[in-house]
Amino acid sequence: MQSFVHEAHAVRVVFGAGSFHRLAEEAERLGKRLLVITSPEQETLAKKAASLLGESCACAYPGAVMHVPVDSVDRAMTAIGETDADGLVAIGGGSATGLAKALALRTGLPILAVPTSYAGSEMTPIWGLTENGVKRTGKDLRVLPRIAIYDPDLTHSLPAGLSGVSGLNSIAHCVEGLYSPDANPLVSIMAEEGIRALARSLPVIVRDPSNSAARAEALYGAWLGGTVLGMVGMALHHKLCHTLGGTFNLPHAQTHAVILPHAVAYNAAAAPEAMARTARALGVSDAAAGLAGLLRQVSPVTSLEEIGMPEDGIPRAVELAMANPYYNPAPLEADRLETLLRRAFAGAPPGATIE
Ligand code: NAD
Helix, strand or coil: CCCCCCCCCCCEEEECCCHHHHHHHHHCCCCCCEEEECCHHHHHHHHHHHHHHHHHEEEEECCCCCCCEHHHHHHHHHHHHHHCCCEEEEEECHHHHHHHHHHHHHHCCCEEEEECCCCCHHHCCEEEEEECCEEEEEECHHHCCCEEEECHHHHCCCCHHHHHHHHHHHHHHHHHHHCCCCCCHHHHHHHHHHHHHHHHHHHHHHHCCCCHHHHHHHHHHHHHHHHHHHHCCCCHHHHHHHHHHHHHCCCHHHHHHHHHHHHHHHHHHHCHHHHHHHHHHHCCCCHHHHHHHHHHHHCCCCCCHHHCCCHHHHHHHHHHHHCCCCCCCCCCCHHHHHHHHHHHHHCCCCCCCCC
């Protein structure tokens, strides 16, 4: 067995249908004047949380915006100042958790996260901030939530298509965790189990978004995916998605969903054990083909073109993906990356011949 280092993160996880109703008792561990953060679309949940928290809710703040623009953080800082908040409750997808993390980075306030998508940010010490059109990310343990409440009931309202792409975003954390340079046996068990849980539940959710058992299984998979992302480094897939999202303002989960089969095909020959484990978890013989099949089954979009990527942006994306060397199992080669992106642009199968 190879040597490894494993460092677990101390997040208290409360999982189960109906667990949102334990918000007040869990929040007591955090503070007495809590700022409740959601996106504007999920303001109703902020109000529900405010009523559960009673006097310990300092303010319901529905001001979270995708990719955490710096002015959204400045505005929320004013709300913290006005209410003298001593803790942050983030309810929603990665954008709500992202705003709470940016605030924690500035103030050191503790976070309780209630995820309602499968992005997994609640389990990581990774923050992101967008300024002048450029998204910066970093790692800081101050932004790692102290508590995460996973209530599958809150995910029933996540539309079928968004559930599919969000789940594939989480599978991407697991797959890249399997071939990470700092992978270890425990992380690999979690990653394989995460892929299995999501691959089994997402097709059911897309057919029947209110299927409670599938919703619980997918959220369990998302917890595992987030844990993997928080513990080990990622590679080409995450780097490409970050570049495409930032440069062409593409939607986060959809970009991950479309790129994943292609990034996996790119790395297949260089990471045979990770491929075998991914394929086993998907119940197929070839990991990239299995992921392409899952994409077609659960996602309303299968190409970069459909999500707003300009075709003439491909050379620039290749250039950016080649800049600042980073770990990847297969060497980074501009012509192979260009083929990868052209296939993803067209929504072609991972191994397809592209003119
Ligand atoms: P999101 O948070 O922007 O949510 C997308 C939309 O879905 C929003 O309108 C939101 O209100 C809505 N939504 C979420 N849950 C819902 C529900 N249950 N019912 C109805 N609507 C719901 O998107 P996301 O994919 O969850 O997160 C993406 C963001 O998170 C990106 O900015 C990404 O960079 C970040 N992220 C960060 C990490 C990390 O570790 N720091 C990890 C993953 C993602």
